[in-house]
Amino acid sequence: MENNSSSTPADFPEATSPAEMPVAPESGNAATGFAPRTDLSHLSRHAEAIRQELGKVIVGQQALAELLLTALLADGHVLLEGVPGVAKTLTAKLLARTLSVPFSRLQFTPDLMPSDVLGTSVFRPNKAEFEFRPGPIFASIVLIDEINRAPAKTQSALFEVMEERQVTQDGTRYPMPAPFIVLATQNPVEQEGTYRLPEAQLDRFLFKLNVGYPTVEEEVAILQGHHAGFGGTPLDAVRAVVSAEDLQKLREQVRRQHVEPKLLEYIARLVGQTRAHKGLYLGASPRASLALLNGAKALAALRGRDFVTPEDVQYLAPMVLRHRIQLTPEREMEGGTPDDVVKQILQQIEVPR
Amino acid sequence: MFCGPLARTGRGRLAAGLLVLGLLGAGGSPQPAAAASRPTAAADSVPRLAPDRTAALRLRRPQPDRLRELRQQRDFQYVEVKSELSAWDLFWARFWRWVAEALETPSGRVAWEYGVYVFLVLALGFAALKLMQVDLTRAFGRAPRRAALNYDTETEDLHALDLETQLTEAEQQRNYRLAVRLGYLSVLRQLSDKGLIRWQPDKTNHDYLYELPTGPLPEAFRELTRQFEYVWYGEQDDLTAEDYERVRTTRQAFQRRLVPTRHAA
Structure with missing residues (x-):
């Protein structure tokens, strides 16, 4: 479990500040009077459909939904952190339900073994040979609940599958289905029976999202919804609106987003500054630069643009960097958080324009 | 042999005679009481040998070769070999001897007494500077440590x-x-000059947008920003003269709006 987690504020209450508010699609290319070069209407339609399905059950949390969609389009894994009862697991399950792809859920426990996750080879006496029985990781959307309750041995089993989208067992490689996304949840307040995730694994998550408490108005809406009843379990209210093939096409579109060369330099400077910052003893890796780039491209597409702006990069920087950097003990004792350092770094680098 | 010197005088002769008698009485003849208590038959059965007073002692001497051989063995060499000090050890031995001698002088004793306090003050100062994260490398004229x-x-x-x-x-x-x-950029400079925005390199265009006072300016600036972002970040290298004219018109209209703002201020 990460020490700074409990002091880290949620991403979403302050996401209502003007700069972080999602920009409506019509404010993109069409509004400038120029003909858009890329037709993003298909992507916007699918994104809106997913948002609407999630909105049937989840009250508020629009920014969380947008970031989950961003990760979905950027082909990245997401680590959701929040206190118990803020709908982390429910949100992940609902997102999986909006996609018509195989879904699997894993409850991580201290006695979980790597073979319980990846699968194991069993001997078939009739064929006199070993046969690989795939584990629950073989699904398109894998929800790992309470990921920090499994020890490092089990965590390390996820390294290959999360990065290379394959499992190697007995010398044979088993590719994962496309898409393959890990949505993991963890609880920041409990110390008993939890393990800190290895840095190598944290680096494999595109975003770490801090899920906070709802506002009073949102909580009233939650109560009203439950009081009225969903007509069954909350999951029944949500239906699949995007297929695996659709998602692949949307991802292709995201990959073709325009990124001005100065913005690439801006991303490299931001990430590079984490390696030179005095308050950090571990900076972010080049994988973080790639994550920031891919995330910014997906976010820009979701906001109706076929190009990335510095706002996209700045908005995603805390989510991409906070779990990839390590504070020095001095900074930690001063009460600093990774988000503070990221904010400081953002203030040090000139926005390209 | 031992009676020789004493027997030369009369008193000596008497003492020697008494000593001889004493010796004979103590061990030289059998005790009559003890002899009477022993059974006669048993005493007769044990043969008695007369003492061999003529046998001479023969000294056994070890062979010289063997002695030489044993002397050469390491186990029989009881003298410890002194280890030779290196030049470095000798230097430090001399140094510490010099320090000890220096400290024994009156001025040395004073230096030792106050030197401890000076050292403690310096150590505390260093710790304080480190805690305040002051870069000490600059104090010695060196370039600061770079990442x-x-x-x-x-x-x-x-x-x-x-x-x-x-x-x-x-x-x-x-x-x-x-x-x-x-x-x-000229619009941003104009806004900054008029105090409508606070220019900072890390701010984005939308940050400036939300700094503008309420009124018609934010919407006009939003439109201008959209056009700039679309053209610049969207890499519109093939912009036509007509497209540019549209952007320029929007910009000039915005800049004209800024003039009354100045008069009003």
């Missing part, structure tokens, strides 16, 4: 740029994308 990756954060001084000249040049060269950028 492995030195990303310089040089900023473009908006107010030092000759934007009007560059803008005219870009328009003449039909580099419309650059012209849109320079036009937008």
